Amino acid sequence: MKPVVHLILFRGVGGKTQLPTKPLREKLLEAGFENVATYINSGNAIVRSRMRRDQVVSTVAAICRKEFDFDKAIFAPTLGEWDELIAANPFPEAAAEAPTTVHAALLDAVPAGENLARLLAVASEGEEIRVIGKVAYLHTPNGFGRSKLAEKFDKWIAVTNTARNWNTVLKLSELGHACGEKP
Structure with a gap:
């Protein structure tokens, strides 16, 4: 292999x-x-x-x-899967302008629709969450630390997850590609 x-x-x-x-x-x-x-x-x-x-x-x-x-x-995730996560980002403009306002959360299962609806109900104006496969993308333009969506996300999404801000997502991609290139 x-x-x-x-x-x-x-x-x-x-x-x-x-x-x-x-x-x-x-x-x-x-x-x-x-x-x-x-x-x-x-x-x-x-x-x-x-x-x-x-x-x-x-x-x-x-x-x-x-x-x-x-x-x-x-x-x-494999590096290939990570590259797909980056390519699928539904908030590319926000990620380019203010990368700490965009987070990708890996999920161990697809969350229930009612859990997403509950999260969206507490989101402030401009905040968004989108789930693509087993990745939840959060956009919190007023800051992750001040966001009700971010505050409630971990508990209300109701699936095991781990999230990284977009700066970290990109840095991990860079390190992953360097790792793959070394003999």
């Missing part, structure tokens, strides 16, 4: 929950992952591997439980 680049996105890193980047990189390399990179101390890593996605996730999860007492959801 040809090596595949996976973006490893951890749910719930920040505040009290930390995954120290240098030790995480070291443990991922010890586990046999290639071209390991991390991006800021907020739950992002890039690896190349010949393992299937489920093996990548289970290996990373085992490392995180044992080494860092971390036991939250882990998403592992």
Whole structure:
């Protein structure tokens, strides 16, 4: 099997929950992952591997439980899937003008329509949410931290998710492509 680049996105890193980047990189390399990179101390890593996605996730999860007492959801989209997520962004103008106002949230399942309707009901003027496949795109033009939509999103979407702002989405793509190009 040809090596595949996976973006490893951890749910719930920040505040009290930390995954120290240098030790995480070291443990991922010890586990046999290639071209390991991390991006800021907020739950992002890039690896190349010949393992299937489920093996990548289970290996990373085992490392995180044992080494860092971390036991939250882990998403592992391929670089190709990440490129598709970027291409599908329904808010490209907003992402170009103010990338911190656009977020992409990976979802472990498609959310119920009534959950989306409930979220849209609390959205301020100009705020939007669109779900494409298993990705929710949020546009919060007045700021993510001040948004009722963003505040209620995690609980009301009612599916496990992990979100990144558009700056991070693009940086992870850049790192992923660099990872795939290294021998």
